[in-house]
Amino acid sequence: MKLLEHKIPIVEIPIKSNVKLFIKREDLTHPEISGNKYWKMFFNVKKYLEKEVSERKIITFGGAFSNHIAAAAALGNEFGIETLGIIRGNELENTWQENPTLFSAHQNGMSFRFVTREIYRDKEKMMKELQEEFPDALVVPEGGTNENAVEGIQYMLNDETREFDYLCSAVGTGGTVSGIAKFAASHQKVIGFKAVKDESLEERIKKLSKRDNYTLVDASDGGFGKIIDENVRFINSFYNQFGIVLEPVYTGKMLRKIFEMIDEGYFPENSKILAFHTGGVQGIAGANEMLRKKNRILIKVL
Ligand SMILES: Cc1ncc(COP(=O)(O)O)c(C=O)c1O
Numbered sequence: 001m002k003l004l005e006h007k008i009p010i011v012e013i014p015i016k017s018n019v020k021l022f023i024k025r026e027d028l029t030h031p032e033i034s035g036n037k038y039w040k041m042f043f044n045v046k047k048y049l050e051k052e053v054s055e056r057k058i059i060t061f062g063g064a065f066s067n068h069i070a071a072a073a074a075l076g077n078e079f080g081i082e083t084l085g086i087i088r089g090n091e092l093e094n095t096w097q098e099n100p101t102l103f104s105a106h107q108n109g110m111s112f113r114f115v116t117r118e119i120y121r122d123k124e125k126m127m128k129e130l131q132e133e134f135p136d137a138l139v140v141p142e143g144g145t146n147e148n149a150v151e152g153i154q155y156m157l158n159d160e161t162r163e164f165d166y167l168c169s170a171v172g173t174g175g176t177v178s179g180i181a182k183f184a185a186s187h188q189k190v191i192g193f194k195a196v197k198d199e200s201l202e203e204r205i206k207k208l209s210k211r212d213n214y215t216l217v218d219a220s221d222g223g224f225g226k227i228i229d230e231n232v233r234f235i236n237s238f239y240n241q242f243g244i245v246l247e248p249v250y251t252g253k254m255l256r257k258i259f260e261m262i263d264e265g266y267f268p269e270n271s272k273i274l275a276f277h278t279g280g281v282q283g284i285a286g287a288n289e290m291l292r293k294k295n296r297i298l299i300k301v302l
Contacts, residue, residue: 001038001045001079003155004029010160010274013242017262019271022164023244026156027251027279032074032108034279036169036176037067039156040149041075044140047148049079053136057082061123061142064092065101065225065249065287067280068143073105083110084137086130088120100285145175150208153179156276164274166191166267168258170250171216172224174201176278178208186213193219193254219257225249227287231256232297239301247280248287248299 008028013021026035033041045058058081062069069085076083085105087096093114096102102112119126123142131139140146153176161167167184168191169177177192184190190213194201197220205214221228227248235252239245246252258275267273288298 018269027277033071036278037071039152040144042152043148048138057137059084060140073108073110077108143173145173149175150179154183166273168275170254181209181214190214196224219253245301
């Protein structure tokens with residue numbers, strides 16, 4: 001993998017407020033390995049490609065709509081490496097073709113193993129067993145989060161991002177916000193918007209970032225992947241006003257929460273807030289399919 005040749009823009013979101021809000025468009029990092037996914041995989045893959053092995057394969061984990069699974073498959077396709085996705089939910093075995101994330105991952109060459117939720121829960125055990133079964137493979141944890149991933153996130157920060165008082169990121173497995181906290185300048189505060197109700201995140205982020213410059217805020221709307229109508233309305237209105245596509249699991253929830261916090265006066269006057277758009281727009285198709293089946297309002301941004 002290589003560092004980017006193109007510059008990632010930071011755009012201002014024009015809001016009537018005594019603070020300023022900007023978005024760093026990491027979603028433009030790569031058409032399919034978008035945002036934090038590229039950087040979380042960066043050192044993992046770079047180091048793996050430097051190793052001499054006879055059968056290269058990347059194995060990783062995710063749910064039915066996982067952005068990380070989509071990104072890993074695209075990465076495998078780009079580098080000519082076989083990929084194997086361990087997918088949560090054995091009920092998908094016969095229906096994965098109808099799932100846009102899994103279908104496009106398959107088109108990018110990924111093969112799958114579907115496992116029950118019970119088996120999936122014990123990922124440590126699965127990782128160990130898979131590494132034994134495929135000794136030459138790179139086994140990447142769920143969401144790509146490990147120490148290499150945290151190191152890669154440094155490339156989301158640069159001289160331009162140093163000008164901000166607050167750095168905001170959505171949180172799933174915690175690798176991204178750990179990297180932002182680790183590499184933030186000493187004057188900067190980091191806010192992680194939790195897309196998942198996971199009490200162990202605080203501890204994990206402390207361990208990975210080795211900093212205490214971050215705050216975690218619940219932005220889960222009651223649970224991971226839960227999409228409430230207010231979230232869909234916000235995403236649609238954000239797109240209509242500012243022309244930027246957000247997705248419903250991470251970035252939509254984060255930005256809605258940031259707007260709420262701005263309205264509540266959380267940020268001191270004249271604060272400069274930078275939110276990272278961490279991509280994941282591929283998930284909109286699957287979300288809409290689910291919303292359509294339930295006769296709910298749809299995300300209209302593409
Ligand atoms: C779009 C998007 N934003 C944020 C995150 C959260 O990243 P992390 O799992 O490193 O906390 C993810 C997961 O990779 C994601 O797909």
